[in-house]
Amino acid sequence: MTETLLLAPFWPLLAGSLAVLFARGRLQDLVFVAAPLLALVLVWTVPDGNETVGWLGMVLKPVSPDATARLFGTAFAFAAIAGAVFALDQKSTAERAAVLLYAAAAQGVVFAGDLLSLFVFWELMAIGSTLVIFANGAARAGTRYALMHAFGGVLLFAGVAGSIGDGGIALRPFEADSIASLLILAGVLVNAGAPPVSAWVADAYPRASWSGAVFLSAFTTKAAVAVLIRLFPGESMLIPIGLVMAVYGMVYALIENDIRRLLSYSIVGQVGFMVVAVGIGTPLALGAAAAHAFVHILYKSLLMMAAGAVLRATGTARLTALGGLARAMPATTLAMILGGLALAALPLTAGFVSKSAIMQALAEDHAATAWFLLTAVSAGSLLYAGLRLPWFAMLRPKPGPATAWAAPVSMVAAMAIVAAAILAIGFMPSLLTMLVPAIAGVAVLTPDHILFQIMLLVGALICFAMFLTILAPRAGITVDSDWLWRVAPSLFGRRASAVWRAARLALLPASDAARQENRLLARAWVRMTSDAGNWRTGDIALAATALLGIVLLIAAL
Incomplete structure (x- = not known):
């Protein structure tokens, strides 16, 4: 492992994320603050260079320091230090581990020197930020947030995969003139909060705890800006x-x-x-x-x-x-x-x-x-x-004493x-x-x-x-584009269910004789299936083939 990679600013944050899970009390507080402090030191001491690592026939540059990386790395480390001090009164071990993982991934994004390393840290950043929201018990908001960033990650990965054949995995300026580059741009813009999916920011960030939202406000959208500066x-x-x-x-x-x-x-x-x-x-x-x-x-x-x-x-x-x-x-x-x-x-x-x-x-x-x-x-x-x-x-002015x-x-x-x-x-x-x-x-x-x-x-x-x-x-409730994925699906489902019930009622046989015939057929089917052990081999094979066909059809869809 090269010196540049060994001194990458994300290592103390990753180590801190694991350490706070086992430390308690003052020791946990110390780790929580010391990890971003050490990361800030490494932002400016990691040596310049583009040392590479070979992996599966590809040349990776997991850490590629330059002026842009050091600027964003400084901002992220400073925000993590201040946020950790602010959150010392927050005793949630889960949140502390999540925010340090989140901060480590953000450092990895801005220091990455190739598209594959960028994608790995990009997804790790999504995981860390999602865990920050889940740490406050906001499961539904965290799920929506995770789905949105999974969507952005899929777009980014598809674009990266499509662009490898043109110029490899090296970070380089792109022009939005091909399907691959447009997919990369779309994936980055999802994290930046660009329309039409801007509403995920206001949907997710307020669901974090009083301390977790400080970290969320610092990393994801600004990491997207750093990537835009490099790629577009x-x-x-x-x-x-x-x-x-x-x-x-x-x-x-x-x-x-x-x-x-x-x-x-x-x-x-x-x-x-x-x-x-x-x-x-x-x-x-x-x-x-x-x-x-x-x-x-x-x-x-x-x-x-x-x-x-x-x-x-x-x-x-x-x-x-x-x-x-x-x-x-x-x-x-x-x-x-x-x-x-x-x-x-x-x-x-x-x-x-x-x-x-x-x-x-x-x-x-x-x-x-x-x-x-x-x-x-x-x-x-x-x-x-x-x-x-x-x-x-x-x-x-507000009547009465201040309740704070x-x-x-x-x-x-x-x-x-x-x-x-x-x-x-x-x-x-x-x-x-x-x-x-x-x-x-x-x-x-x-x-x-x-x-x-x-x-x-x-x-x-x-x-x-x-x-x-x-x-x-x-x-009141502010209506935004998140209505399309928070309200519209359930509304459509209720309407579709009502239409289906009405159609079923309209198609049911009108006469008592027809209803009685349906009941007799149902009973006969129950008797036949309960006595399936006596079916002929050909009938069993036919039924099994039909079930397999149904399963394959569902899988294909």
Whole structure:
């Protein structure tokens, strides 16, 4: 085994996933936090190179470090560290093992150097994330999630199998001009939350525990972005797909009542920014997509932590049932406000840096339509994340005392770590440009740029004040495309059953004599089958052949 493979960042996470199953108490806590810490160290110490491993006549590159891998690996490891600290009060051994397995697979995806290794880690990531949902007892949501990612995995595998004959299993840029490449693209877009299957994000993530959702928000969709950067840079069809994702995520987040569903829709919308940038495909745009994925992991983790703290403290994440929590949960309130403002790209936050890079890439490519749409979505982001969410969840007055308790020290410490990173990048963009040199030429903290963004956000603030009543949360069920696989099958089944019963009644013999004849025939058949031991050999062979034919027909279907 080569040195590069031995020092791969996923090993300590895999080992940690096994170790927490046997460790208990403080030792388990130590393993839970230490595993991602060691992974972060290995992200930057694993040596460069493309050392290969032979397997079944194929040349594999399980670990292929480069700048993109180290950037995403750093973000994933940091999110896992902060998430582990946040979840120290979560004593579910099953969840801890699942999230470390999930984090290990995410590292494997971004460091993979060939299509086969990528697929293996891709499927392992689906297994780990599914187990995170199952660990909270959400069996039905976990099953739907597993089926959706199995569907995406089948598409990816079919595309990989079809592309091996053209260029082997090496990772390389593809063009969506063949069945194989289109299948690969479709499989990756399923994990990215692209339409028409975007609803799986909001269906699955809120079913995890108050701590599990923090990890879910960090890995799957951003790993898909990393794969798009490697495999489909400059693919033009990604631009309209990303724009639809951005608008879709904003619209549904504006009307959602559940905090974690709101943030899940927001994930889809923000990933849409990255998908558009990948579709532009210039070096600046690809760097901006990677930078925004890094920053998105930070502020979305912070928002999911705040949402988890509220859920843990109050037992609900519904905006209609919340309010007046700012005094009881000041640290959580500040975290929610900062995360929302970073998502809305407020100057001096990390979100302002990465979104500025995306918008400049669009401007340089003369993508006017995309620029205007994403600018509008940025303003809408302030409405749902920077204003609507903290106001109705934490700040609005509510009669009676606040029924919540302050978050434990470990949860507050985790939120403080992530918040510090968001502000550090916001005040010193060079911290991000050191990781992503491609965006180093973007002028971020300039007076005209800051003024434009502040004017945009002030406009959103005025709209919030004017339409406060319309934006108020309402109890109800948000209908989304998941209706097609959650409701439509059972509805169709009930209708089909009713039609069948009506048809049976219409086809039944009308006369008593006919009914009596049917009963006599049934009794005769029962007597004949009960006396099957006396059947002639030819009759038995005929019956067996008929049954075998039926079985083969069912198998063929």
